[in-house]
Amino acid sequence: MVKRYQSGGMMKSVRLTVDAAFRVGPVDPRLFGSFVEHMGRCVYTGIFEPGHPTADSQGFRQDVLELVRELGPTIVRYPGGNFVSGYRWEDGIGPVDQRPRRLDLAWRTVETNQIGIDEFAAWARAAGAEPMVAVNLGTRGVQEATDLLEYCNHPEGTELSDLRRANGSKEPHEIKVWCLGNELDGPWQVGHKTALEYGRLAAETARAMLMVDPRIELVACGSSNTNMPTFAAWEATVLENCYDLVDYVSLHNYYEPVSGDIDSFLASSVDLEVAIEALTATADHVGARLRSPKQLRLSVDEWNVWYQQDFAGQGELEWAESRSLIEDSYNVADAVVVGSLLITLLRHADRVGIACQAQLVNVIAPILTEPGGAAWRQTIFHPFAQVTRYARGDVLRVEARSPAYPTALYGDVPLVETAATYDEESGDLAVFAVNRSRTEPLEIELDVRGFPGERTLEATTLHHEEPTTRNVASDPDRVVPRMLSKARLSEGHLTAVLPALSWNVIRLIPDEPTASSTDNKEQQP
Numbered sequence: 001m002v003k004r005y006q007s008g009g010m011m012k013s014v015r016l017t018v019d020a021a022f023r024v025g026p027v028d029p030r031l032f033g034s035f036v037e038h039m040g041r042c043v044y045t046g047i048f049e050p051g052h053p054t055a056d057s058q059g060f061r062q063d064v065l066e067l068v069r070e071l072g073p074t075i076v077r078y079p080g081g082n083f084v085s086g087y088r089w090e091d092g093i094g095p096v097d098q099r100p101r102r103l104d105l106a107w108r109t110v111e112t113n114q115i116g117i118d119e120f121a122a123w124a125r126a127a128g129a130e131p132m133v134a135v136n137l138g139t140r141g142v143q144e145a146t147d148l149l150e151y152c153n154h155p156e157g158t159e160l161s162d163l164r165r166a167n168g169s170k171e172p173h174e175i176k177v178w179c180l181g182n183e184l185d186g187p188w189q190v191g192h193k194t195a196l197e198y199g200r201l202a203a204e205t206a207r208a209m210l211m212v213d214p215r216i217e218l219v220a221c222g223s224s225n226t227n228m229p230t231f232a233a234w235e236a237t238v239l240e241n242c243y244d245l246v247d248y249v250s251l252h253n254y255y256e257p258v259s260g261d262i263d264s265f266l267a268s269s270v271d272l273e274v275a276i277e278a279l280t281a282t283a284d285h286v287g288a289r290l291r292s293p294k295q296l297r298l299s300v301d302e303w304n305v306w307y308q309q310d311f312a313g314q315g316e317l318e319w320a321e322s323r324s325l326i327e328d329s330y331n332v333a334d335a336v337v338v339g340s341l342l343i344t345l346l347r348h349a350d351r352v353g354i355a356c357q358a359q360l361v362n363v364i365a366p367i368l369t370e371p372g373g374a375a376w377r378q379t380i381f382h383p384f385a386q387v388t389r390y391a392r393g394d395v396l397r398v399e400a401r402s403p404a405y406p407t408a409l410y411g412d413v414p415l416v417e418t419a420a421t422y423d424e425e426s427g428d429l430a431v432f433a434v435n436r437s438r439t440e441p442l443e444i445e446l447d448v449r450g451f452p453g454e455r456t457l458e459a460t461t462l463h464h465e466e467p468t469t470r471n472v473a474s475d476p477d478r479v480v481p482r483m484l485s486k487a488r489l490s491e492g493h494l495t496a497v498l499p500a501l502s503w504n505v506i507r508l509i510p511d512e513p514t515a516s517s518t519d520n521k522e523q524q525p
């Protein structure tokens with residue numbers, strides 16, 4: 001650790017080593033996915049609100065759609081979550097005024113079915129995202145899953161594909177990624193199963209779905225979270241039954257400060273890393289036992305900060321048609337944690353093929369809305385939007401010699417966490433970095449002489465003197481990325497001072513030939 005004397009005090013310095021030759025793997029765009037569940041106000045008064053001043057003719061809020069496009073999710077999982085385990089997809093097609101009202105047992109809600117697969121697929125494409133659909137393996141099985149797939153993907157000439165065409169979707173939805181149920185290891189799940197029951201059902205369903213459309217990619221359900229007593233054992237049994245039929249196994253994990261322990265909370269990505277590595281090892285163990293040449297990838301299709309301590313659970317809810325549920329309001333510290341989770345996903349780009357932040361609007365979401373009113377970006381919006389915009393090409397391994405700090409849950413954890421991407425075609429190098437220190441700015445130093453050509457430096461930071469600051473409807477841009485003024489590029493040597501508790505994006509963009517020493521350019525993040 002190099003020490004520097006700055007502004008009259010000692011500042012710790014972190015040396016980063018990056019080399020274009022040390023590639024983790026290509027940046028799969030599907031790493032930047034999101035999730036829309038029929039839950040709370042994610043769909044109703046979230047993405048969809050007929051009568052809202054910005055609603056289009058189908059009732060989709062254009063203010064929300066614009067924010068979603070800016071956020072940039074590449075793939076959006078739908079329709080649940082716990083919701084899917086009791087869902088009848090046929091309820092959501094055809095004339096809207098004839099669709100049934102049904103009890104949604106997962107969230108004790110009356111589902112009106114104003115939105116179904118046709119509307120969602122069209123909305124996702126309009127948002128620039130690929131739809132990713134979960135089938136109900138809680139109360140349903142092979143037949144309903146293959147019916148839904150035929151309805152969505154078969155071009156025409158069968159009852160179900162012609163029904164889709166009659167319902168207005170002439171072209172097939174071409175949905176490539178399908179989840180075989182949701183969290184069926186959880187006792188709260190409608191249709192909860194043992195690993196063997198689920199593994200066999202997943203295999204039967206996968207086999208039949210691949211007969212309908214062999215181009216699809218399938219996700220088997222892993223555990224609901226890594227604290228489940230059956231974590232890893234569940235996956236081993238499930239994959240023994242369906243390994244050769246699926247492409248991904250799912251991982252879900254949410255993070256919150258436990259008993260006010262902010263230092264451990266800020267290190268949540270350590271837990272995600274352990275989980276990714278444990279699940280990868282479990283999948284590879286099954287692959288080895290089966291002598292399979294195939295290597296599965298992970299679909300981290302529910303991850304986020306979620307203050308579960310504030311949610312009494314669905315058992316406590318009265319039946320309602322629509323209600324606010326888990327609308328967490330995120331602060332700066334939460335955004336730093338989200339940034340570090342994104343960094344961890346990038347660093348495992350060789351084995352994580354899909355990741356979906358849960359959820360997209362209102363429900364533990366980067367976007368909040370008021371019914372009939374405004375839509376705005378939460379603090380956690382910004383790290384996601386920057387990573388999906390700037391992470392291009394290949395993920396590079398970054399060696400960081402960072403000082404560490406003690407945490408109760410994870411031991412000593414590096415204060416600075418980083419990932420880098422390099423796009424050989426455009427020459428763009430992006431470094432994503434968090435400073436977990438709650439008190440100290442830290443300097444990073446990086447030798448970039450290995451990346452050819454003159455470059456312009458653009459650096460932003462998301463930070464606030466008061467880390468509990470949030471964005472609210474009346475002041476939606478309190479916390480936004482701002483120019484990182486203390487960043488310099490001189491003769492292939494990059495230095496930047498990361499403020500205490502901050503999320504940072506540092507980009508080196510190939511330039512027309514200029515001086516080899518460039519001060520940070522004024523720019524809008």
Ligand code: AHR
Pocket residue numbers: 037039080081082083182183224302358359
């Ligand atoms: O995202 C909220 C809920 O969390 C989902 O419905 C469920 O899959 C998970 O437990």
